[in-house]
Amino acid sequence: MAAKSDFTVRFWGVRGSISCPGHDTVRYGGNTSCLEVRCGDHLIIFDGGTGLREMGKTLAKNEAVNADIFFSHAHLDHIIGIPFFSTIFDPKNTFRLWAGHLLPRHTLHEVMRTMMTSPLFPVPPDIFSKKVSYHDFVAGETLTPFEGATMKTVALNHPNGATGYRLEYAGKVFCYVTDTEHASDGLDENIVDLVRGADIMVYDCTYTPEEYPRYVGWGHSTWDEGGKICQAAGVKTLVIFHHDPGHDDVFMDGLAKTALEKYPNSIVAREGMILDLGE
Numbered sequence: 001m002a003a004k005s006d007f008t009v010r011f012w013g014v015r016g017s018i019s020c021p022g023h024d025t026v027r028y029g030g031n032t033s034c035l036e037v038r039c040g041d042h043l044i045i046f047d048g049g050t051g052l053r054e055m056g057k058t059l060a061k062n063e064a065v066n067a068d069i070f071f072s073h074a075h076l077d078h079i080i081g082i083p084f085f086s087t088i089f090d091p092k093n094t095f096r097l098w099a100g101h102l103l104p105r106h107t108l109h110e111v112m113r114t115m116m117t118s119p120l121f122p123v124p125p126d127i128f129s130k131k132v133s134y135h136d137f138v139a140g141e142t143l144t145p146f147e148g149a150t151m152k153t154v155a156l157n158h159p160n161g162a163t164g165y166r167l168e169y170a171g172k173v174f175c176y177v178t179d180t181e182h183a184s185d186g187l188d189e190n191i192v193d194l195v196r197g198a199d200i201m202v203y204d205c206t207y208t209p210e211e212y213p214r215y216v217g218w219g220h221s222t223w224d225e226g227g228k229i230c231q232a233a234g235v236k237t238l239v240i241f242h243h244d245p246g247h248d249d250v251f252m253d254g255l256a257k258t259a260l261e262k263y264p265n266s267i268v269a270r271e272g273m274i275l276d277l278g279e
């Protein structure tokens, strides 16, 4: 395979809060957060929203899967795909599940058991592959998912906490920063430091700048704040992400036009979109 496919990001879910399938969201997509990142032979997944189920259907059935899943946090829109991710039940597959916002009060394993418990769900996570492991860390730590990749992390401003990620691989930098709310008095310097010089930053753009004042304290941000961070940190491309489920395709077209006029190096995330960092 050509070297240019060495580092790719595929978007399986681009929504926040709740999935919103329907005829008026088909173009941007209705599934909640899930990204498939390929670094050579390595598979890294960011978040397990409803998009994860679709992704699972594409994974090879015969070859063993060995992957890391990094959760921004454990709100349902980011984990609800896990019990419907058939690949994680297959005993030959290995998954390492990571979260950086739960310690010391909770653990990721405990959160999964809580979600998958009677009478909310018929089977517990114990029936996953025995090769599923849970890794709690504290946002701020630097992780090494595999040799040659570095994952830097930072705590985000979100109710119950969340973690932002910076993945460095093959001389390129991909950042995943959702869910988070910007400060009213300037940029979040933790995020600016995290994403400095990145090739791509996927950012929580749940609200438009006009909508945001009605949702102060809800833990989300806007494309305008994402653009400011990119300018301050020298990020090449902003990916507008975690779309509000109330924003249908027509609304998103208008949002894209306005955002790209101000920040031409932006992309509005759509389900099925693939970005290539290896080019």
Ligand SMILES: [Zn+2]
Residues within 6 Å of the ligand: 016, 017, 075, 077, 078, 179, 242
């Ligand atoms: Zn969310």
Ligand SMILES: [Zn+2]
Residues within 6 Å of the ligand: 073, 075, 158, 179, 219
């Ligand atoms: Zn959240």
